[in-house]
Amino acid sequence: MDRSSFTSPALPITLITPVQSSDIPRLFSETRMDQQLDVSKLSDADKKELNQILTNEAQKSNIQQTVHHLADICWKKCITGRISDSRLGQPEETCAQNCVERWMDTNITVLKHLEALRSQ
Amino acid sequence: MSLFGSSSNNATSNPSELKNAIIKQLQQESAMANARNLIGKVNEHCFNHCIPTPGSSLTSKEETCLSQCMEKYIAFWNAASRTYLSRVSRESKNVNGPETLSMLAGPTETGL
Numbered sequence A: 001m002d003r004s005s006f007t008s009p010a011l012p013i014t015l016i017t018p019v020q021s022s023d024i025p026r027l028f029s030e031t032r033m034d035q036q037l038d039v040s041k042l043s044d045a046d047k048k049e050l051n052q053i054l055t056n057e058a059q060k061s062n063i064q065q066t067v068h069h070l071a072d073i074c075w076k077k078c079i080t081g082r083i084s085d086s087r088l089g090q091p092e093e094t095c096a097q098n099c100v101e102r103w104m105d106t107n108i109t110v111l112k113h114l115e116a117l118r119s120q
Numbered sequence B: 001m002s003l004f005g006s007s008s009n010n011a012t013s014n015p016s017e018l019k020n021a022i023i024k025q026l027q028q029e030s031a032m033a034n035a036r037n038l039i040g041k042v043n044e045h046c047f048n049h050c051i052p053t054p055g056s057s058l059t060s061k062e063e064t065c066l067s068q069c070m071e072k073y074i075a076f077w078n079a080a081s082r083t084y085l086s087r088v089s090r091e092s093k094n095v096n097g098p099e100t101l102s103m104l105a106g107p108t109e110t111g112l
Helices: A023-030 A044-078 A090-118 B015-050 B060-093 B098-110
Strands: none
Touching: A023 B015, A044 A090, A044 B015, A044 B060, A090 B060, B015 B060
């Protein structure tokens, strides 16, 4: 991900909607990959707009990748006992939050240390 | 949207329809990729969790565990997402200089 995406205040956080388990079957049935679209018919303004949308989608996709990674590592740490409820319990939610926050702290600490090493 | 007839077959005739079709497809494919990713992770984690010793068939107990695990994983993913997003927006608000920003770019670069 390029760095400019985090400097921009227009981080499209609102674009990231929570996943609903009911959305998934619908998604699989609606998505059509076979459609052929001819981009050459578009005006320059349209192309520019599309480019912006594409950039936003790429950024969103990057963030989602990070969340997949985080959910993956934090699940291993937080969900250790038997699963007896489909809902997320309060201790599990707290663990998820702490895990994500400490992962971010780790990243920042490592990078800070790296900066310090570089300036020595 | 039936004003111009069936848009699914002839969406490319009008430039603004074409643009909307591209945007729609882009968003669908992106959402699809995210869903595939999520399902893959659910499979991995819930198989590990619910089926420690694979038998000759799936027991009803394992099946219950799998559906509970799936819903829990999705809820867990959403909790991680909320926390991550609020942390990122908090970090980008208290910007102390360019080095903070470059540090923030780090976590996402690691990706998967």
